[in-house]
Amino acid sequence: MIDLIARAAALDSADPLAGYREQFLAPDDFDVVSYLDGNSLGRPLIATAALMERFIREQWAGRLIRGWTDxxxxxxxxxxxxxxxxxxxxxxxxxxxxxxxxxxxxxxxxxxxxxxxxxxxxxxxxxxxxxxxxxxxxxxxxxxxxxxxxxxxxxxxxxxxxxxxxxxxxxxxxxxxxxxxxxxxxxxxxxxxxxxxxxxxxxxxxxxxxxxxxxxxxxxxxxxxxxxxxxxxxxxxxxxxxxxxxxxxxxxxxxxxxxxxxxxxxxxxxxxxxxxxxxxxxxxxxxxxxxxxxxxxxxxxxxxAAGIEAVRAKSLLLTAYALDLADEWLTPFGVEVVSPRDPGRRGGHVTLRRDGFEALLDPLWAEGVIPDYRRPDGLRIGPAPLSTSFGEVYRGLSTLRDLLAK
Missing domain, CATH: 3.40.640.10 (Type I PLP-dependent aspartate aminotransferase-like (Major domain))
Known part of the structure; x- marks a missing residue:
């Protein structure tokens, strides 16, 4: 099998949507090393911060009630x-x-x-x-x-x-x-x-x-x-x-x-x-x-600008890569994939199941890895195609593997 980290690098290098990550506000800053919960709350855009400030200063403050008829x-x-x-x-x-x-x-x-x-x-x-x-x-x-x-x-x-x-x-x-x-x-x-x-x-x-x-x-x-x-x-x-x-x-x-x-x-x-x-x-x-x-x-x-078809294509690659990582790293620890493997029937996220996953949430967050959790025992991996890299998926699931190994 091709080295999994090398595969992430190759996928990121070939990604036609990779440049969109730079349009998000500090995607690689703060304490987050892997954000895998884009299916619950997306990251903010740099343009959004500018738009909000301009709206408040110009439309709200400047036009006041006239904004309704504007x-x-x-x-x-x-x-x-x-x-x-x-x-x-x-x-x-x-x-x-x-x-x-x-x-x-x-x-x-x-x-x-x-x-x-x-x-x-x-x-x-x-x-x-x-x-x-x-x-x-x-x-x-x-x-x-x-x-x-x-x-x-x-x-x-x-x-x-x-x-x-x-x-x-x-x-x-x-x-x-x-x-x-x-x-x-x-x-x-x-x-x-x-x-x-x-x-x-x-x-x-x-x-x-x-x-x-x-x-x-x-x-x-x-x-x-x-x-x-x-x-x-x-x-x-x-x-x-x-x-x-x-x-x-x-x-x-x-x-x-x-x-x-x-x-x-x-x-x-x-x-x-x-x-x-x-x-x-x-x-x-x-x-x-x-x-x-x-x-x-x-x-x-x-x-x-990106196009929904291109977004879908990357989404399928991201979830397929997450499935490969899960098969290679996580199934030996009793983790079960409970999402469709058929790409034609798979949406934008992958769910992993294992007893005791809830106890790993705090340690994952402490390591800067943020997935989603759904009771009773499901960990959702939701990479957002425009803001998530393959390297980010690698970092997140490798941290999960290491915690399971402990």
């Missing part, structure tokens, strides 16, 4: 359209930047289950992210709906055949994650949509662990509804606002339940009664988090 009112739609074009495969007028992921899941799912009163079932899987499950449990109690649970293996994720077995004329909505948060399983969105639509159901996808890392084609795949966050691979920062996608053909049918002034047909008219704005703007409720949207301008510029 441009801020349109940011949720303009940035939504840009995100749709750069990363979601969505034509203009279908994506908005809005609330948190949780709130947007509630808005869209609550609207979807209210379309047809004859349909009272919602299909979801047992291993989806907790928020998705919790929100749907709440909506089911609120609307007296039946939840249909698909038992999913964390290693293999949701399969079209499992969906085909449970959807029927009573199904209102199916909700799954494009990339499973625990294992990194990449679902077959187009085929699952086809199956659900054949039964007359609407489809909704959680894109939190795929946007900015995996190519997405919402329009071509026939997705009805989608939600995702912007603080992982899109580097929007802690608590950055999420986004919602509502297919154009449904915009006159679905009505989200949190009716606020910003989603009104004429926000500043402030008259009696609620009249929804046309198109995706009706998904908005309260005042948009303008300051929190500033980083997206820089991050979407970067992703557009």
């Amino acid at each position: 441009s801020w009112m349109e940011w949720p739609i303009q940035l939504g359209d840009r995100l749709g074009s750069v990363a979601l495969g969505a034509a203009a007028g279908q994506v908005v930047i809005g609330d948190s992921t949780t709130v947007l899941i509630y808005k869209l799912a609550r609207a979807a289950v209210s379309v047809d009163g004859r349909r009272n079932r919602v299909v979801l899987d047992t291993d989806n992210f907790p928020t998705d499950r919790y929100v749907l449990e709440g909506i089911a109690a609120e609307r007296d709906l039946e939840l249909v649970w698909i038992e999913t293996d964390p290693v293999t994720g949701i399969h079209p055949g499992q969906v085909a077995e449970v959807v029927d004329e009573r199904t209102a909505l199916v909700l799954f994650s494009h990339v499973a948060y625990r294992s990194g399983w990449l679902a077959d969105v187009a085929e699952i949509n086809r199956i659900a639509h054949a039964a007359g159901a609407l489809t909704m996808w959680d894109l939190c662990h795929s946007v900015g890392s995996v190519p997405i084609e919402l329009d071509n795949w026939g997705v009805d509804l989608a939600v995702g966050c912007t603080y992982k691979y899109l580097n929007g920062g802690p608590g950055a606002p999420a986004f919602a996608y509502l297919r154009e053909g449904l915009q006159d049918t679905l009505r989200q339940p949190i009716q606020g002034w910003m989603g009104h047909r004429a926000s500043f008219e402030m008259g009696p009664g609620y009249e929804p704005a046309p198109g995706s703007r009706a998904l908005l409720s309260g005042t948009p988090a303008i300051l929190a949207m500033v980083p997206l301008h820089a991050n979407l510029d970067m992703l557009a």
Whole structure:
């Protein structure tokens, strides 16, 4: 086998995206020697720091309330359209930047289950992210709906055949994650949509662990509804606002339940009664988090320049290298890979499983290695393609190996 550190050097030397690492704020400074949690919180860009300062000094301080009529009112739609074009495969007028992921899941799912009163079932899987499950449990109690649970293996994720077995004329909505948060399983969105639509159901996808890392084609795949966050691979920062996608053909049918002034047909008219704005703007409720949207301008510029296909290509190389390191170094210590080895079914992160991993978190952090941990025993390795080098993956997993050896 080729020397693993030499292989990392060769991969970094041949990496067409290597230069983008220099656009991040101090990627090799501070106390971090290996950041492997880009699938939970992305690093900040140098350009983001400059944009934030300029926004505060010029737009906020300089324009004050006039900023709303200058441009801020349109940011949720303009940035939504840009995100749709750069990363979601969505034509203009279908994506908005809005609330948190949780709130947007509630808005869209609550609207979807209210379309047809004859349909009272919602299909979801047992291993989806907790928020998705919790929100749907709440909506089911609120609307007296039946939840249909698909038992999913964390290693293999949701399969079209499992969906085909449970959807029927009573199904209102199916909700799954494009990339499973625990294992990194990449679902077959187009085929699952086809199956659900054949039964007359609407489809909704959680894109939190795929946007900015995996190519997405919402329009071509026939997705009805989608939600995702912007603080992982899109580097929007802690608590950055999420986004919602509502297919154009449904915009006159679905009505989200949190009716606020910003989603009104004429926000500043402030008259009696609620009249929804046309198109995706009706998904908005309260005042948009303008300051929190500033980083997206820089991050979407970067992703557009790099290209999502190139990002995906590097992501697959990074995760394949992590798998090779795990096989060579970690399996002798009882570590099990619980992510797809098939690159066509693997998202942007790899999960390793071993009893007692939680006890290694503090020692890893003390050594400057930051992976992610998911109970009960999963260590997630999430290299972000634009900010992570192969050498960084080598440093992180070699430190993990050394700690296991102790």
